[in-house]
Structures are given as structure tokens and as C-alpha cells.
Amino acid sequence: MKNSKLRKSYEKPAFQVFITIWTTFCVLFLLIPLTITIINSFKSHDEIMTSIFAWTKTGAGKNFVENYKMALLGTDIKIGLYKPFLRTILLCIIGAIGNVALGSVLAYQFTYKEFPFKEGLFMMFIAVMLLPGIMGMPTLVPLIKIKLNLGNSMFGYLLPTYAGGQVTTLFLFRTFFGQQPKSVYESAQIEGANDLFIYMRITLPLAFAIILYQAVNAFSSVYNDYLWPSLLWMANQDMHTVTLVLRSNSDTWKVDSYGAIYAMYILSSIPLIFTSAISMKYFSGGDFASGMKL
Template structure:
């Protein structure tokens, strides 16, 4: 017979933290239906009349930037995971001259603040003629995501049993076959975790796109900032439209995490990332 237990203090704390983290979503949702006057009168109560036109206005502003961001991030993260996995395999399972020195140099990139490289990166992109194009973000994103991804994947690959690799080599498998048929299939959870972490950071990036892209290739963060700047109307800002735009911009990440949550949790639980 099962007995009923009251939640402990830890569970109440987790529930309180959950509710606290859901407050911004509730705030966005209920204010996204309000007119400027309704928003000014009350920000915590649902409106008496739902203004659905806020979503059509917001979608017209950010639909194309969302597609731009999705294309840029999909290409960038796919390349980040593939290149980082190959590099991590080399650092963890191969032996070559200056191996430890090269890995320390890669790890040292994590210690360099990103804003210190903005001016050299901007000048380099301009010199290569890549500004105002998707490649102006894709190439820096790929390079910038390597250090963290290599560090995480290397730690995971080192935890794999040595007997697995020895048995594969006895059967005549080379490094390419071992990597493609053994390492990658076993690394799906941790690769998913690395991908989600990179996607979250790149989706929310504003500084680099604002420096390298124009309005025709703007990302979702650039569109949101432009919408905020244009939403004012004689001191009465269209906060309802802005909240609708914020909510629409967050839906892709919510759907992505919902679909890949199991793999993400498995990657965290593997011990490769200490949260």
C-alpha cells in the first residue's frame, strides 16, 4: 500500500524556483494581448479585451529575422559539433607531437573575453568582403564555439572504455571508421547538449550581428531591438506588441528544448559537464 508523503523542504524550494522562473513567461503572455492603454493601467492582470492584432504585427516584424537566425545557427552549430568532435577525438584518442601544448592553447581561448576580439574580427570580416552576408556570422560562430565544445567532448571521449577501441582496432577498423561507427553513435546525448548550449548562446547574441549585418540579413535579436525603438508613440509605447514579439521569438528555443530534453539530460548526467 502506497503512503502519501508531504513534500519536503527541498521540493517546496524547487517548486518556488519553478514558479519564480515562470513569472517572466506569464508576464509576457498576459501583456501580449493588451493595448498601450490597458498595459499602462495594469501589468499583472489579464486584459478584458484580447488584442490579437499584436501577434500579427509582431510576426510581420520578426518572421524573416527568425528564419535568418535559424539558418545561420543551424549551419554554425552543425559545423561546431562536427569539427569539435573530430578535434576532441584526436586530442583524447590519438598521440601526436605537441598534443598537450595544442590542447592548452585551445583551452586558453576560453579565458579570452569575446569583446576583446570584436575590432580585429570586424576588420577581418570587412577585409574578406563577407560583411552583410550570412557568412559574416557563420564563420566567427564556428570558430568561437570550438574551444568549449572541444573541452566538453574530449572529457566525454576519455571516459569511454579503452577495450572498446582496442577491440575495434583488432577487427581492423581505422580511426575514421571508429569515429563514425562507434564514437559518434555513443556521443549523441553529449553532442545534443553541446548543440543546445551553443544554440542558446547564438540565438540570444546581439552585439556581433549588429556590427556585421544590415537590415536585409538581420537576426531576431536585431529585429527585436529595432521593434522596441519603433514602438514608441508620443510616450505611449506598444508594449503589447513587444511582448508578443518576445514570446514568438522564444517559441523556437522552447520547442527545441522540449524535443531534445531527454538527450540533453542524458548528456548532463554523463558527467562530462559539472553544472
């Protein structure tokens, strides 16, 4: 009697078996795309054309070198990932730093200070969320390319990204700054610290975790971004980011270097491995807003 009472309904073996099978099935299925990518990056082009699942027969090592070398360095006519990588990572880092810097300053002001027109200004920042990204595109593209002539510069991409991103960061940080212990803040004020000091020495260190989280978020969202770089730089090969290169190479390399294409996908995941690792270290458990692709 005691046993059966303790046994919850969902602990029936049949049910447990069912959910185990289902979750395993899901996991396996979800790992298929990744598996094919890894496997095929070790195969030569012809082998891939024959069968997508088979392991390589012609020597994994040799194919590995060939494919990854082409993916990274490219050839005379093909573009390797090497330069776009560096370019994109630089773009992502600057994007992340700018986003976090702007957002944290704004959040600081709105959390700790009272000033005239505070509500009005806050509304002004919030209202931007009413505007879907797509809405400004037809004007933004000629604005950046023609009127401001930033079409060939990193900042042509970054400035609009900052403009929208700072709002999301503002929201996120406001909640977290608000949770910081007020006592520290108050005692610093009594000691006569000015705002800059408090911001740099107290707020930022205390909020390090969430700042890192948002920086990683901003980094990945720039890294993954396909639409905006495509609108700006499609015609300008020297500015292509990793996403654009992936896209265009997938079309042109299909003819004779399928293996290199898959190698390319693997290589392009490396920065995201780092970002995921960082975020997982700080936030495992799925508490808030995590679990989204980082």
C-alpha cells in the same frame, strides 16, 4: 525517542514551512515577467498603457490575432519576426553543426591518437581561453567587414564563432569520449577500421547524447547572441537576427503596438522551448553543467 532521533534537524515543520514559502515566493516572482508577457500579448495597446496586470476586456481572441500577426508578419514599415526567424534559425543550425563537427573531430584526435606535438597543439587550443571575447572585437570587426568582405554573409558571423566555440566543445567532448569503453575502439582497430569509420560509426553514435547537448547549447548561444550580430549587422537591416529585431522593434513599436511587442517576445521564445525540451529529455537531474539557460 526513536521518532525524535529519526527526525532530522531540517525536518522541523517550522523550517519546512519557511523554505516552502521562500521557494514559492521565488518561483512566483520569477514567473512574473513571463506572466506579464503572456497576459499583455492578449491586450490592445491602450489597455496595456492603462494597466499592466489586468486581463483584457476587449476580447482576447481578436487582440491575440492582431498582436501576433503584427509580431510575425509586420506591416509595411514595421519588421515582423517572420524573416529574421528563418534567417536566425538557419544561422543557429549551421552554427551548431559546424561547432559540433569541428569540436568532435578535434576531440577524437586528442582522445584516441598519439602524435608528435600533441601537447603543443593542445596547448595552442587551450590558450585561446585566455583571450576574452571582447579583446578581439576592435580588430575582428574591420577584419570581417573590410578585409575579408564577409560583412554581408552568414559566414562573417559564423567563422569567428566556430573559432572560439570549437575549443569549448573540444574540452567537453574530450572528457566524454574518454569515458567511452576502450574495448569497442580497440576491437574496431583490430578489425582494420580506419579513423573515419571509427569516428562516424562508433564515436559519434556512442556520444550522441553529449553531442546533442552541445549542439543545442551552440544553437541557443547563437540564438541568444546580441553583441556579435549587433557589431556586425546593426547597419544592415537585411541581416538582422531575432535578437536585433527584438531590440529595435521594442523601441519603435512602443508608440502604438505595445501588445505586439509582448507577442514578439513570446514568439521569439518558441525555438528555445524546443531546445529546452530536447535537453531536458536527455538530461534532467542537474548532474553536470546543466541548469544553465538552454
